[in-house]
Amino acid sequence: MNHPAVLSSRVRLARNYEDLPFDAHRPGVAETCVSRTANALALSGEDRGFALLTMASLGEDRRDALVESRMISRELAASPDSAVLLQEDDRLSVMMGEEDHLRIQAITDGLSLDEAAARCFAVEDALSRHVRFAFDDQLGYLTACPTDTGTGMRASLLMHLPMLAHHKQMGSVSSIAAKVGLNARGYYGEGNEALGDIYQISNQITLGRTEAEVIATVTALGEQLSETEAELRRNALAERRTATEDKIFRAWGILMNARLLPLKEFYSLWSALRLGAVLGLVPVSPESLDSLPVEVQDAHLRAYNEKPLTGEDLDAARAARVQSVIRAAKR
Amino acid sequence: MNHPAVLSSRVRLARNYEDLPFDAHRPGVAETCVSRTANALALSGEDRGFALLTMASLGEDRRDALVESRMISRELAASPDSAVLLQEDDRLSVMMGEEDHLRIQAITDGLSLDEAAARCFAVEDALSRHVRFAFDDQLGYLTACPTDTGTGMRASLLMHLPMLAHHKQMGSVSSIAAKVGLNARGYYGEGNEALGDIYQISNQITLGRTEAEVIATVTALGEQLSETEAELRRNALAERRTATEDKIFRAWGILMNARLLPLKEFYSLWSALRLGAVLGLVPVSPESLDSLPVEVQDAHLRAYNEKPLTGEDLDAARAARVQSVIRAAKR
Numbered sequence: 171m172n173h174p175a176v177l178s179s180r181v182r183l184a185r186n187y188e189d190l191p192f193d194a195h196r197p198g199v200a201e202t203c204v205s206r207t208a209n210a211l212a213l214s215g216e217d218r219g220f221a222l223l224t225m226a227s228l229g230e231d232r233r234d235a236l237v238e239s240r241m242i243s244r245e246l247a248a249s250p251d252s253a254v255l256l257q258e259d260d261r262l263s264v265m266m267g268e269e270d271h272l273r274i275q276a277i278t279d280g281l282s283l284d285e286a287a288a289r290c291f292a293v294e295d296a297l298s299r300h301v302r303f304a305f306d307d308q309l310g311y312l313t314a315c316p317t318d319t320g321t322g323m324r325a326s327l328l329m330h331l332p333m334l335a336h337h338k339q340m341g342s343v344s345s346i347a348a349k350v351g352l353n354a355r356g357y358y359g360e361g362n363e364a365l366g367d368i369y370q371i372s373n374q375i376t377l378g379r380t381e382a383e384v385i386a387t388v389t390a391l392g393e394q395l396s397e398t399e400a401e402l403r404r405n406a407l408a409e410r411r412t413a414t415e416d417k418i419f420r421a422w423g424i425l426m427n428a429r430l431l432p433l434k435e436f437y438s439l440w441s442a443l444r445l446g447a448v449l450g451l452v453p454v455s456p457e458s459l460d461s462l463p464v465e466v467q468d469a470h471l472r473a474y475n476e477k478p479l480t481g482e483d484l485d486a487a488r489a490a491r492v493q494s495v496i497r498a499a500k501r
Numbered sequence: 502m503n504h505p506a507v508l509s510s511r512v513r514l515a516r517n518y519e520d521l522p523f524d525a526h527r528p529g530v531a532e533t534c535v536s537r538t539a540n541a542l543a544l545s546g547e548d549r550g551f552a553l554l555t556m557a558s559l560g561e562d563r564r565d566a567l568v569e570s571r572m573i574s575r576e577l578a579a580s581p582d583s584a585v586l587l588q589e590d591d592r593l594s595v596m597m598g599e600e601d602h603l604r605i606q607a608i609t610d611g612l613s614l615d616e617a618a619a620r621c622f623a624v625e626d627a628l629s630r631h632v633r634f635a636f637d638d639q640l641g642y643l644t645a646c647p648t649d650t651g652t653g654m655r656a657s658l659l660m661h662l663p664m665l666a667h668h669k670q671m672g673s674v675s676s677i678a679a680k681v682g683l684n685a686r687g688y689y690g691e692g693n694e695a696l697g698d699i700y701q702i703s704n705q706i707t708l709g710r711t712e713a714e715v716i717a718t719v720t721a722l723g724e725q726l727s728e729t730e731a732e733l734r735r736n737a738l739a740e741r742r743t744a745t746e747d748k749i750f751r752a753w754g755i756l757m758n759a760r761l762l763p764l765k766e767f768y769s770l771w772s773a774l775r776l777g778a779v780l781g782l783v784p785v786s787p788e789s790l791d792s793l794p795v796e797v798q799d800a801h802l803r804a805y806n807e808k809p810l811t812g813e814d815l816d817a818a819r820a821a822r823v824q825s826v827i828r829a830a831k832r
Contacts, residue, residue, distance in 0.1 A: 412817055416760035427754030429747035486743055 173281045173396040174448045174456050177328040177368065180240070181286040181385075182275035183294055184313045184322035188304040190271060192314045200251035200267030206301060207266050211255060214296035219260070224253040231478075234469030240277060243268055262289055269314045270322075272297075279457075281392055283325050283385045290323075310377070317374075321381050326372035327392045328357060332445045333402035334395065335367040343369075343395065351375040352391055358437060358463065366437035366463055371395070403449060418446030426496060430482060431489040436466055443496075458499030466491055504612045504727040505779045505787050508659040508699065511571070512617040512716075513606035514625055515644045515653035519635040521602060523645045531582035531598030537632060538597050542586060545627035550591070555584040562809075565800030571608060574599055593620055600645045601653075603628075610788075612723055614656050614716045641708070648705075652712050657703035658723045659688060661787075663776045664733035665726065666698040674700075674726065682706040683722055689768060689794065697768035697794055702726070734780060749777035757827060761813060762820040767797055774827075789830030797822055 186192055187206065194200045204224070211217040225233060225247060233247040236254070241263045246252050252267030261277035276289035304312040311322035318324070334340055340354070347354040353374050356364025371391055373384045406414045421442035425431070431439075444459045446452040464470060471487045472479050479487050517523055518537065525531045535555070542548040556564060556578060564578040567585070572594045577583050583598030592608035607620035635643040642653035649655070665671055671685070678685040684705050687695025702722055704715045737745045752773035756762070762770075775790045777783040795801060802818045803810050810818050 412760050412813065416820075419758040419760055420755055423754030423756075423758030424751055425754075427750040429743050429750055482743065489747075 173393060175329050175331060175396040175399045176281040176392055177330055177460050178277055178279055179281060179283045179286045180275065180277045180324075180326045180328070181283060181290050182273050182324050183290050184270040184311065184318045184324075185272040185274065185294065185297075186304045186312060186314065187271050188302050192271075192304075192312075194249065194252065194267040194269070194271065194314075199271075200249060200253075203266040203271045204251075204253040207264060207272060207297065208253075208255065210297045210300035211264075211293075213300050216293070216296035217255075219257045220255045220264075221258070222253060222255055226250045231469050231472050235473050238464055238467040238469055240464075241275075243273070245269060246273075260289075262293070264293060270318070279460075281327065281389065281396070283327070283389055287323075287325065287381060287385055318376050320375075320377035321379070321384065323376060323381050323384060324372055325385050325388045326370050327388060329369050329371060329392065329395060330367060330441065330444055331369050331395060331399050332367040332441045333399050333406060335364060337402060339398075340364065340369065347371065347391060348374075350387055350391065351379075352388060354391075359434075365434060367441045368437075368463065403445070407449060414449075415446075415451060417442050418449070418451055422446065422452055425492050428489045430485040431466075431492060432485050433466065433468075433488065436488060436492065437463065440492075453501045454496060454499040455501075458495075462492060462495055465495065504724060506660050506662060506727040506730045507612040507723055508661055508791050509608055509610055510612060510614045510617045511606065511608045511655075511657045511659070512614060512621050513604050513655050514621050515601040515642065515649045515655075516603040516605065516625065516628075517635045517643060517645065518602050519633050523601075523635075523643075525580065525583065525598040525600065525602065525645075530602075531580060531584075534597040534602045535582075535584040538595060538603060538628065539584075539586065541628045541631035542595070542624075544631050547624070547627035548586075550588045551586045551595075552589070553584060553586055557581045562800050562803050566798075566804050569795055569798040569800055571795075572606075574604070576600060577604075591620075593624070595624060601649070610791075612658065612720065612727070614658070614720055618654075618656065618712060618716055649707050651706075651708035652710070652715065654707060654712050654715060655703055656716050656719045657701050658719060660700050660702060660723065660726060661698060661772065661775055662700055662726060662730050663698040663772045664730050664737060666695060667737075668733060670729075671695065671700065678702065678722060679705070681718055681722065682710075683719060685722075690765075696765060698772040699768075699794065734776070738780060745780075746777075746782060748773050749780070749782055753777065753783055756823050759820045761816040762797075762823060763816050764797065764799075764819065767819060767823065768794065771823075784832045785827060785830040786832075790827075793823060793826055796826065 190199055190202060208222050236242045237244050237247050241256060242254050242265055246265045246268045249267055255264040263275050265273040274290045274293050276286040278286040306312055310320040313319045313322055344354045351374050352371060354369055354371050357368045357370045358365035371388060373388055421439040425439050425443060440462055444456055447454050447456040447459055466488045468484055471484055471491060475487050521530055521533060539553050567573045568575050568578050572587060573585050573596055577596045577599045580598055586595040594606050596604040605621045605624050607617040609617040637643055641651040644650045644653055665674060675685045682705050683702060685700055685702050688699045688701045689696035702719060704719055752770040756770050756774060771793055775787055778785050778787040778790055797819045799815055802815055802822060806818050
């Protein structure tokens with residue numbers, strides 16, 4: 171079944187070396203993590219397609235762009251001794267010298283946590299042939315932060331839920347999620363913001379549940395939200411068609427014509443446009459719009475334009491980028 | 502010289518019959534005005550193209566549409582015994598049984614008060630061959646309201662002044678106008694509003710100045726405002742090109758895509774779009790947009806759609822009408 175509300179799936183595994191202190195900021199720890207992991211992957215023969223990027227060697231814009239793409243964490247970007255093994259096209263990364271010694275992460279399209287998990291475990295398996303991870307028979311994998319101990323796994327979905335947000339249902343969604351050990355929160359913005367009506371659904375609990383159970387629980391909530399969202403969409407078209415179309419086509423008109431597009435306004439218009447794409451009202455597919463929230467962020471715009479853009483120039487570059495992506499996507 | 506800020510010119514002459522009480526609401530007065538005037542115009546042989554419309558015979562929507570087009574006054578529309586002699590295509594009308602016995606009015610395109618005045622005087626001349634108007638050698642033409650006595654003439658320009666409005670200059674424009682006996686005020690909206698940045702410039706004074714002097718004074722202020730507006734436009738393009746274009750193209754995008762367009766929002770977007778047309782930024786001429794502020798009013802929309810539209814249906818019809826007019830105007 172198709173779940174257009176699910177933008178992407180992500181799994182990440184926290185792993186630590188049993189013989190190293192659980193503190194990557196201690197001198198030498200991060201460097202050892204990096205060299206040991208890179209060697210182990212090379213020895214396993216599974217290192218094809220991976221690039222080894224040390225934070226110290228990357229410019230600030232490149233690091234920021236990797237953070238925007240979620241290929242590395244903000245914490246990793248800020249640690250000069252750390253590094254990432256990266257298959258950028260496949261959105262597969264091994265962060266080394268973050269809070270944990272290793273964070274293996276895979277992002278996949280749509281609702282596909284099984285696939286994302288399989289990619290992470292393939293990397294973990296390859297490494298395990300040559301290194302030993304801290305593991306306790308009672309607790310499972312040991313981690314820097316106790317909230318990750320157990321499976322060390324975080325499975326999350328990025329979801330676009332404009333109708334649930336419109337009907338102010340995300341508060342109760344959060345409560346329901348918490349009851350089954352999951353967390354639902356706005357992904358972009360500060361505090362309680364959920365810019366673009368984009369939410370992240372993820373597991374809170376890593377202890378006492380198998381990886382398969384966690385993936386099944388997150389997937390089930392994702393499916394349920396997706397179906398509720400679809401029902402609200404159908405109701406909106408049946409009961410408020412003109413007002414719904416008005417919002418969507420106004421967003422289309424502004425996105426295709428503005429010369430300056432602040433990031434916050436972009437999110438709001440993008441949300442309406444993607445809703446229109448899911449409803450088949452505008453001549454682009456939802457999938458063709460899914461990369462935009464990342465593409466229009468500052469470091470991505472600087473990289474795309476090969477210019478150190480700031481202020482109004484960023485807003486101008488954002489408008490131009492949106493228009494070129496949408497024009498290219500037009501059926 | 503071209504003055505794109507001037508939307509239209511209007512002249513109206515107040516005239517009264519010397520043998521009738523100056524009160525059209527007194528029984529029989531309006532009827533006498535109507536029959537006498539219609540007969541006089543017929544006798545003069547100048548009645549070709551004129552339709553005689555009595556208010557009692559017109560439906561409310563038709564009366565409202567004539568008020569929206571400024572072919573009749575709201576007061577005339579509310580007086581069942583009154584009537585209008587109308588050359589609708591030429592925007593020439595003779596209101597009978599309004600505050601004054603007669604109000605002869607001509608509207609012409611752009612800055613052309615001389616032409617509008619000539620049309621009014623042609624009608625007045627034709628009537629004068631067969632009727633006598635109340636005239637005093639000292640005061641001039643006598644009128645129901647003393648503020649019209651003298652020439653009985655009101656000359657006005659409808660102007661689109663978005664840059665003067667943007668720079669909050671209309672307060673001082675008003676003060677300057679008052680010093681030369683003119684009045685400058687927002688044309689659409691309540692109180693101090695000037696929806697669409699549309700202003701009316703007209704003479705306050707009808708006594709002690711010839712018709713030619715009044716027309717010259719109003720024309721001179723119109724030219725001056727037009728030139729100031731043009732200078733501010735040039736500055737906006739030179740100094741804030743991206744922000745100026747952003748405002749204009751957003752207006753284009755919303756006007757061409759909205760499914761619901763409230764009247765107030767229409768005015769604001771129309772103003773930005775027409776500025777873009779004057780600046781040559783959008784592929785339509787300013788003139789092609791000049792009828793829109795009238796075409797999108799309620800009675801016009803009802804007449805165009807041949808439906809008794811209300812509420813959201815009016816906003817939907819307005820959006821559709823705007824889009825069809827702009828599409829037809831596209832170069």
